[in-house]
Amino acid sequence: MSASPGSDDGVEPWMVSDPGALTDAAADLVAMAEVVDEEDATVSAGIGDAASSLGWSGQPLVPGMQAAADTGSMLAALAGDLRGASEALTKLAGLIDVHGAELRRKRAERDGVPESDSANFHAFLMIEDVDPETRARLAMRIEDLRQDLLEADTVCSDTLSAATMSLDRVNRPGIQVGFLRSMAPEGSWRQFVAHDLVPDPAVEDRILIALHPYECPTADDARAALDELDAKHLDAFLHRNPRIAELLARDQSPPTHPAATPLLNASFTGSVFSGGKPTDVVAVAQAWDDLTADERARLRAYYPAYIGGLDGVPPEHRAGANQWLIGPALTDVEAQIGRLDADPHHDPDEMKELVGRAELYRSLTGPAETGRGGPTIDGGHVVLDADTPAVLLFDPTGDGRYAQWHGSFGATNVAIYTPGTGMTMGGNDAADDFMRDLASEPDTAGISWMGVDLPDDIPDAAKTQHSIDGGDALLRFTEGLNLRDRQVLTAIGYSAGGGIVGYADAIGAKFDRVITLAPSGSGLEIGGAPSEYPDLAWDRTDRSHVQRFTQTVSGDPIHIAHQSDDLKVILAILAPTSLIWSHDKGHGPDPNNQEQVVRLQPGRSCLDGEPSPCSGDSLGSYDPHKEVLWPESDGRNNIIGVVTHGDVLPHPSRRPNGTVEGRLYPLEQITPEGVILDDETFHNIIENVVEP
Amino acid sequence: MSSNFSGADPMATWDAAETLTAGAQALADAAGSIDVESATASIAGSQTATFFETFDDAARRALTDASHEMDVMGVELDDLAENIWAATNTNRSSP
Numbered sequence: 130m131s132a133s134p135g136s137d138d139g140v141e142p143w144m145v146s147d148p149g150a151l152t153d154a155a156a157d158l159v160a161m162a163e164v165v166d167e168e169d170a171t172v173s174a175g176i177g178d179a180a181s182s183l184g185w186s187g188q189p190l191v192p193g194m195q196a197a198a199d200t201g202s203m204l205a206a207l208a209g210d211l212r213g214a215s216e217a218l219t220k221l222a223g224l225i226d227v228h229g230a231e232l233r234r235k236r237a238e239r240d241g242v243p244e245s246d247s248a249n250f251h252a253f254l255m256i257e258d259v260d261p262e263t264r265a266r267l268a269m270r271i272e273d274l275r276q277d278l279l280e281a282d283t284v285c286s287d288t289l290s291a292a293t294m295s296l297d298r299v300n301r302p303g304i305q306v307g308f309l310r311s312m313a314p315e316g317s318w319r320q321f322v323a324h325d326l327v328p329d330p331a332v333e334d335r336i337l338i339a340l341h342p343y344e345c346p347t348a349d350d351a352r353a354a355l356d357e358l359d360a361k362h363l364d365a366f367l368h369r370n371p372r373i374a375e376l377l378a379r380d381q382s383p384p385t386h387p388a389a390t391p392l393l394n395a396s397f398t399g400s401v402f403s404g405g406k407p408t409d410v411v412a413v414a415q416a417w418d419d420l421t422a423d424e425r426a427r428l429r430a431y432y433p434a435y436i437g438g439l440d441g442v443p444p445e446h447r448a449g450a451n452q453w454l455i456g457p458a459l460t461d462v463e464a465q466i467g468r469l470d471a472d473p474h475h476d477p478d479e480m481k482e483l484v485g486r487a488e489l490y491r492s493l494t495g496p497a498e499t500g501r502g503g504p505t506i507d508g509g510h511v512v513l514d515a516d517t518p519a520v521l522l523f524d525p526t527g528d529g530r531y532a533q534w535h536g537s538f539g540a541t542n543v544a545i546y547t548p549g550t551g552m553t554m555g556g557n558d559a560a561d562d563f564m565r566d567l568a569s570e571p572d573t574a575g576i577s578w579m580g581v582d583l584p585d586d587i588p589d590a591a592k593t594q595h596s597i598d599g600g601d602a603l604l605r606f607t608e609g610l611n612l613r614d615r616q617v618l619t620a621i622g623y624s625a626g627g628g629i630v631g632y633a634d635a636i637g638a639k640f641d642r643v644i645t646l647a648p649s650g651s652g653l654e655i656g657g658a659p660s661e662y663p664d665l666a667w668d669r670t671d672r673s674h675v676q677r678f679t680q681t682v683s684g685d686p687i688h689i690a691h692q693s694d695d696l697k698v699i700l701a702i703l704a705p706t707s708l709i710w711s712h713d714k715g716h717g718p719d720p721n722n723q724e725q726v727v728r729l730q731p732g733r734s735c736l737d738g739e740p741s742p743c744s745g746d747s748l749g750s751y752d753p754h755k756e757v758l759w760p761e762s763d764g765r766n767n768i769i770g771v772v773t774h775g776d777v778l779p780h781p782s783r784r785p786n787g788t789v790e791g792r793l794y795p796l797e798q799i800t801p802e803g804v805i806l807d808d809e810t811f812h813n814i815i816e817n818v819v820e821p
Numbered sequence: 822m823s824s825n826f827s828g829a830d831p832m833a834t835w836d837a838a839e840t841l842t843a844g845a846q847a848l849a850d851a852a853g854s855i856d857v858e859s860a861t862a863s864i865a866g867s868q869t870a871t872f873f874e875t876f877d878d879a880a881r882r883a884l885t886d887a888s889h890e891m892d893v894m895g896v897e898l899d900d901l902a903e904n905i906w907a908a909t910n911t912n913r914s915s916p
Binding site: 282 | 830831833834836837838840841844847848850851854855856857859860862863864865866867868869870871872873875876879880882883884887889890891893894896897898899900901903904905907
């Protein structure tokens, strides 16, 4: 009779496998346990040092003592579990190594084949070649070895199971409050409690039990439970318990907590009776100021989506609230990317947008690239760390609404930049880069602002309503920044963003300077705006000091947008069904011809960081509309000059007789009519030209 | 937080914060250091293979949680150090 050897002896492939990978895993577990031991000791010493710095007179344990001491540390227990698992795996691997080898030999003897072929189930052999008695003896030995291995497998898996259950002490869902306490040297924790660095553990435990996942708590349940916690511990508690922080961050419902009542009342003061004026923003700012620091901390933590988007709440506090929204949004967008990735027919544009957003969100969870010099403290509460990105607006719905402050909150020069058509949350990195660069100038900060749904494409960009909605939102947002008297706000608008900035200026936004770049229009004469920029702000305060500038690269087709009749003809050709625009009036007249606006010369690209006036190629040879933002150029230097009260390059058409082409002029010497020269400057120029 | 920091040393607190942050990173790195896939593949079909995957999940979660806790504590100590510094050096910015 013939048979395939080994097919009916119950020996499973793992019993005769190479245990190398198992041995490696066991060794890795020991190495992991050593890391845990080391960190248990160093963290214990670190906590002890911190407690000592606050006045604790005990001694942190040195690593050698730590190893010998039964401190009950959860990390020590974790290390023990890891070692236990390693030991079990090592034993099993050793048995597979020894018994597996013997099994292979016995099976080879039994089947009468060379050992090297014994695992080959396709070998054809005559089993009658081995005498029955020997075969029976070998079968018994094989069975013994198999039973040993099965038993070792059971012991090993039981040990792993017990170790897994032991780890659950560390992994109790949502209840981790004791973890660090267990690592602290005896007595040192009292120093943290005494300094209110950590709350009363009993209170924290009660909250965690009330908000256990099994209870399916709502955001209001969380707020009610957290009311028991001192406001000073809220942020730290939520950082330790991201599940609860996420519960609050995802709640979009209007605030119902008593501390929010003054804000809600304030937010209703202007919406109906103000005729569109942002009186509610002023009222919200006042109501926020009237709250206590504890109430402000509670509202930032309880209603991050509401507070983070509420105009009138100071920027530092908006940023403090918005930081809670980033993590859940990143989780969502990564899940969306995963789903899209699994669909072979997915829309590549949608994927590009999601990937862009994921990169943005990740950057917002890391340290800010421009330092702010220190944290923002409010009555003992850390509102915003020194290196946490300052997100002033974060709403991922639709194309997204977003704003970030780059640089110091106390900078004298503050610029706010509104980008143009097609900009979405996932593609706004260039705006952030622009403002980050600007914030590298001395005493200067930059805000990238995308506070409205910007036009999707060129036909969409023709709609007047974009400038009106955007201008209204920009006025409200900047009013809510509540800048100090000495701070100078420059509004920068590019393309469609130029029409938005222009309209905000036309309805009385409190800008100090304005510079529009290849703007879609002046914002005048649309949506009830006057034909000239008013000297009074929306609240009738004086703003006659506002300086306005514009620059457009020669050959930029944006000039079509300034001529609404021409635009309609073009749109009728490009998109004949889009008659909806027939009542649109564009975005106001060409700012280049506006008497209140100084026209600047975008000039040339700069070679190797040379200062303006630069000697590279004239801008406009590649893409005139985009080149007005070129980083190393006279145009960029003009923007910096306007924001920092430096020098700019006037357009030749605004250069009066006697002034020199291709020369920079200080901002204060430039008016819409042209350059005003004092006698000394005039003589210097003449001398330099005549006798260089 | 309390503003009574007389005698407190912000530099020691900063050092402690850095210790915790570094420890958090070490634990986070350790959490993913085992090649479980190869180990379980080599003993596929055994009870141990199944239980080892469960154990690894639990260990990974424990290390991640521990890392997170230490990271948060590091941030809190950093904030505390900032407060101590602000309370004792009102006219200076933190290092």
